[in-house]
Amino acid sequence: KQNFAVIGLGQFGGSICRTLVESGQEVLAIDNDEQIVSDFMNIATRAVVADAEDEETLKSLSLGNFDCVFISIGEHIQASIMATIIVKELGAKSIICKAETTSHARVLEKIGANKIIQPEKDMGRRVALQTLSPNIVNYLALNNQVSLAEVKIINKKFIGKSLAELAIREKFGITVIAISRNDNVDVSPMPSEVILAGDTLAVVGATEQVTKFNKATD
Amino acid sequence: KQNFAVIGLGQFGGSICRTLVESGQEVLAIDNDEQIVSDFMNIATRAVVADAEDEETLKSLSLGNFDCVFISIGEHIQASIMATIIVKELGAKSIICKAETTSHARVLEKIGANKIIQPEKDMGRRVALQTLSPNIVNYLALNNQVSLAEVKIINKKFIGKSLAELAIREKFGITVIAISRNDNVDVSPMPSEVILAGDTLAVVGATEQVTKFNKATD
Ligand SMILES: Nc1ncnc2c1ncn2[C@@H]1O[C@H](COP(=O)(O)OP(=O)(O)OP(=O)(O)O)[C@@H](O)[C@H]1O
Numbered sequence A, B: 001k002q003n004f005a006v007i008g009l010g011q012f013g014g015s016i017c018r019t020l021v022e023s024g025q026e027v028l029a030i031d032n033d034e035q036i037v038s039d040f041m042n043i044a045t046r047a048v049v050a051d052a053e054d055e056e057t058l059k060s061l062s063l064g065n066f067d068c069v070f071i072s073i074g075e076h077i078q079a080s081i082m083a084t085i086i087v088k089e090l091g092a093k094s095i096i097c098k099a100e101t102t103s104h105a106r107v108l109e110k111i112g113a114n115k116i117i118q119p120e121k122d123m124g125r126r127v128a129l130q131t132l133s134p135n136i137v138n139y140l141a142l143n144n145q146v147s148l149a150e151v152k153i154i155n156k157k158f159i160g161k162s163l164a165e166l167a168i169r170e171k172f173g174i175t176v177i178a179i180s181r182n183d184n185v186d187v188s189p190m191p192s193e194v195i196l197a198g199d200t201l202a203v204v205g206a207t208e209q210v211t212k213f214n215k216a217t218d
């Protein structure tokens, strides 16, 4: 059983806190805003009003004994940096920090944050890429060269033909690992399986090949 | 060729703008802060100082002719709402908005935003789940019942055995679709393939089966 602390209960920290609690974890929630702490009294295992820059208070909360401390203060960069230094010196096993900007991230890295997240920057990238390829339902890079994509088939030349007829592996060098139709997923489909309009194909292969296939299904 | 506009060049909007430009798109970048607009002069196709609440200015920028307008103003909720109403009335094809809070999101939905994103809330959830399952490198739900997970193998009882010996499909009902080792990905691996320490297996199957497998590899 691990114990978690979340310092800074804004949109990012609050979501971390709620998700951990929903997953059955024990969470100490900390913020210097009394109203916010009061809101989290019924959510977190324990909710405390404290200033993240106050070494004595953080020490008294035994933050050094925690498996993972999240420091989710973005705009108040000074408080984020001070809290990270204090919690690092107290000896918490893992410190995960929000960074507001790239320079904020560089400072956090220097002072020993184990993991640094820039939520708005990451999501902005994700949203932009998703907007450019609306028929790509899901995408993840398995490593630098191989990717998986879930591609909605809207191009008529794919519809009504079997996987064998489409010869996807021969033409694109990628493997169709599943076909989702309505709410059903057919994993490792037969070559005789016929593609219908609206089908979503999960494919794996070299990233450039997956990209070529995506364009072909537009 | 689509045309995009981004109103609000904070961390989220700035990242959307940069990602679209990197992908070869034409982007009109708008903010009411002169310093920020000046920073984007060398990034966006065009960068303009304007108040998102000023209907005349937004009209003069022909925002109604854009395929997609991103309104990425979070903290200034009033400006976000006004800009959305104006751009909706001007007739832009698609409006994608950032919402700071759930109540902000409800208002945006009512006034016609096509898509609403809460970046910090989504990333907070993601980071919390990732922290709880560190050996799950990647995870995506193919639909409500079927998931894909990339799982790092650290449990000794999996190591040094072939896929056939481990009988993963028989035991867990899931399909191993790829093995990543160092920087190499072996798609549709042979049953004779032996698992080594540090291998990452990409598996597909019913969500509960994938979850059971994840726990078994801890
Ligand atoms: N010195 C501090 N001590 C404790 N809590 C603090 C301190 N400074 C800020 N906070 C709290 O941290 C939370 C997030 O802070 P802030 O608004 O600076 O970051 P943010 O990154 O903009 O938040 P969000 O996650 O909503 O985007 C707020 O609830 C705030 O009250």
Ligand SMILES: Nc1ncnc2c1ncn2[C@@H]1O[C@H](COP(=O)(O)OP(=O)(O)OP(=O)(O)O)[C@@H](O)[C@H]1O
Pocket (backbone or CB within 6 Å): A120, B007, B008, B009, B010, B011, B012, B013, B030, B031, B032, B033, B036, B050, B051, B052, B053, B072, B073, B074, B075, B076, B079, B098
């Ligand atoms: N009325 C307005 N007109 C144009 N731009 C605006 C207006 N109000 C705010 N902005 C700009 O929008 C950007 C983001 O605004 P704001 O800080 O309110 O949102 P945020 O969600 O906190 O940003 P971030 O994406 O960094 O988390 C800022 O660069 C700001 O200058």
